[in-house]
Amino acid sequence: MQHLSSPSLSRRSFLVGGAAAAAVAGLSLTACGGDTDTDGTPADGGSTPTGGATELRAGVSYQTDNFLPMNNSSGLAQGANWNVVEGLYMLDMANGCKPYPALADGDPTEVSETEYEVKLRADAKFSNGNPVTAEDVVSSYTRCVEADGSLYAPMLSFIDSMEAKDDTTVTIKLNKPTSLLTTRLPLVVVVPKDVSDEELTKMPIGSGPFKYESVNGQEGGQLVFVKNDQYNGQNPALVDKITYDVIVDDTSRASHLQDGTDQIMENVPATLVAQVSGTGAAVENVQGFAVAFMMFNTKKAPFDDARVRQAFLYAIDYEKMIQNALPDVATRPQSFLPESHVDYTGPATNDFAHDADKAKQLLEEAGVKDLSIVMDTTDAGWIAGLATQIQQDLQAIGVTAEISSQASASLYANRCDTDDDVQPFDIVVAPGDPGCFGTDPDLLMNWWYGDNSWTEKRSSWKGSDGYNKLHELMDQAFAAEGDEQKKLWAQCFDVLSEEVPLYPIVHRQVVTAFLEDKVNNFLPIGCTGLQFKGVSAK
Numbered sequence: 001m002q003h004l005s006s007p008s009l010s011r012r013s014f015l016v017g018g019a020a021a022a023a024v025a026g027l028s029l030t031a032c033g034g035d036t037d038t039d040g041t042p043a044d045g046g047s048t049p050t051g052g053a054t055e056l057r058a059g060v061s062y063q064t065d066n067f068l069p070m071n072n073s074s075g076l077a078q079g080a081n082w083n084v085v086e087g088l089y090m091l092d093m094a095n096g097c098k099p100y101p102a103l104a105d106g107d108p109t110e111v112s113e114t115e116y117e118v119k120l121r122a123d124a125k126f127s128n129g130n131p132v133t134a135e136d137v138v139s140s141y142t143r144c145v146e147a148d149g150s151l152y153a154p155m156l157s158f159i160d161s162m163e164a165k166d167d168t169t170v171t172i173k174l175n176k177p178t179s180l181l182t183t184r185l186p187l188v189v190v191v192p193k194d195v196s197d198e199e200l201t202k203m204p205i206g207s208g209p210f211k212y213e214s215v216n217g218q219e220g221g222q223l224v225f226v227k228n229d230q231y232n233g234q235n236p237a238l239v240d241k242i243t244y245d246v247i248v249d250d251t252s253r254a255s256h257l258q259d260g261t262d263q264i265m266e267n268v269p270a271t272l273v274a275q276v277s278g279t280g281a282a283v284e285n286v287q288g289f290a291v292a293f294m295m296f297n298t299k300k301a302p303f304d305d306a307r308v309r310q311a312f313l314y315a316i317d318y319e320k321m322i323q324n325a326l327p328d329v330a331t332r333p334q335s336f337l338p339e340s341h342v343d344y345t346g347p348a349t350n351d352f353a354h355d356a357d358k359a360k361q362l363l364e365e366a367g368v369k370d371l372s373i374v375m376d377t378t379d380a381g382w383i384a385g386l387a388t389q390i391q392q393d394l395q396a397i398g399v400t401a402e403i404s405s406q407a408s409a410s411l412y413a414n415r416c417d418t419d420d421d422v423q424p425f426d427i428v429v430a431p432g433d434p435g436c437f438g439t440d441p442d443l444l445m446n447w448w449y450g451d452n453s454w455t456e457k458r459s460s461w462k463g464s465d466g467y468n469k470l471h472e473l474m475d476q477a478f479a480a481e482g483d484e485q486k487k488l489w490a491q492c493f494d495v496l497s498e499e500v501p502l503y504p505i506v507h508r509q510v511v512t513a514f515l516e517d518k519v520n521n522f523l524p525i526g527c528t529g530l531q532f533k534g535v536s537a538k
Contacts, residue, residue: 079529085206154450288526325385
């Protein structure tokens with residue numbers, strides 16, 4: 001049985017003035033961080049509020065209209081659905097991303113090294129009152145892995161089949177032994193088998209501690225969660241209602257925290273840390289796997305030449321870009337993994353320190369001159385700050401870049417996921433955070449470079465020589481252990497630095513603010529989203 005270690009990523013408070021130290025001193029604790037017990041409950045047990053109805057409100061920074069729990073990559077929907085849907089196992093994002101039983105009644109029972117059985121929690125029900133059955137679990141798994149362009153399928157590829165042994169027992173057969181079963185099963189969240197994808201896209205139904213009362217994930221809208229009275233698991237809701245205010249604009253989101261409308265603020269930009277903490281709010285930086293990345297259309301000339309892709313990355317003045325847009329909360333990638341990750345093995349073959357001369361040389365070698373492109377970006381505020389610097393840096397190597405910004409859902413639907421043989425975009429600069437699914441390198445690489453829509457349509461890298469080379473190494477690493485596994489992963493990172501179909505341009509700490517006099521047991525996490533397990537209102 002192989003062992004995949006979890007990355008060692010920081011999680012602790014850094015009040016205003018301490019953010020600079022965070023980048024250096026705060027990198028030694030556990031992945032995604034936290035101070036909770038291993039069963040996923042708060043260290044002090046929490047307490048159910050007394051008195052009248054209680055509510056918490058949070059300002060969240062991303063928007064979407066797609067809440068389908070399966071194969072979701074939305075920064076808003078993924079974290080919001082944690083409140084509503086459960087898998088057999090879930091990850092405690094504030095405690096090392098450790099898996100814990102959710103719909104499962106304890107650990108899997110090993111029948112053989114490639115077969116397991118999982119019992120469901122007794123009397124588990126969906127919020128609509130219907131019992132959760134093994135058939136619901138199997139149906140949900142099937143939706144995950146058989147969806148067109150499934151994002152999750154590569155991360156679940158070691159599962160050969162999932163079947164209902166009886167109403168409350170699931171049989172899972174593997175195509176190869178692995179220690180990753182409970183780590184990866186949180187990807188499969190369980191929904192009623194008779195509810196359509198269309199219905200779940202608008203308003204998911206689950207068996208979690210909360211249920212959706214209303215869903216409007218567009219800018220200015222709200223997500224409203226209320227206590228699920230059918231829930232009988234180990235992490236009951238400790239407030240009656242949670243409201244997410246969808247506020248993409250950073251300044252407006254900060255204002256909602258400052259005037260007390262919201263008690264929690266997701267995604268505090270570095271430029272507003274002093275302002276937010278000056279009102280008495282706690283501000284915490286947590287290192288995870290949040291990145292901004294640059295993605296290339298590898299089917300579209302001249303980006304079908306890896307030298308051109310490398311040139312764009314060498315062109316970026318990372319120090320200036322970070323200082324201007326993300327001071328004290330981001331670092332330049334020297335490899336696919338951040339230096340804080342336990343499996344970081346040093347700089348990759350290309351570590352992309354700023355080198356405009358090398359960028360010009362690579363473009364010349366590729367026969368590229370007088371290039372004009374469109375740089376598509378998402379509308380996240382901090383991405384806009386990065387894009388402006390990149391635009392200037394590309395101009396310095398003779399590339400004219402027009403910036404086009406839009407919401408993530410629109411960007412991917414209109415520019416990267418079309419039915420055209422060659423997608424219409426040139427490059428994309430956007431945020432990404434697969435750390436919410438887990439933290440081993442195989443999972444992180446499979447997210448962007450697996451056999452899914454990222455490589456099939458978006459970067460269009462699937463089937464290339466570089467893609468095939470990477471996956472040969474990934475397969476070898478998956479079956480290896482210890483130092484041999486790390487050595488193979490290091491070779492994977494070298495391949496990625498040479499091919500760069502999509503590559504991090506910053507590793508970013510996640511910064512969250514909250515009013516300590518209004519919230520009990522709230523723990524910021526190192527990935528997109530908010531976790532409310534064990535959280536109550538004061």
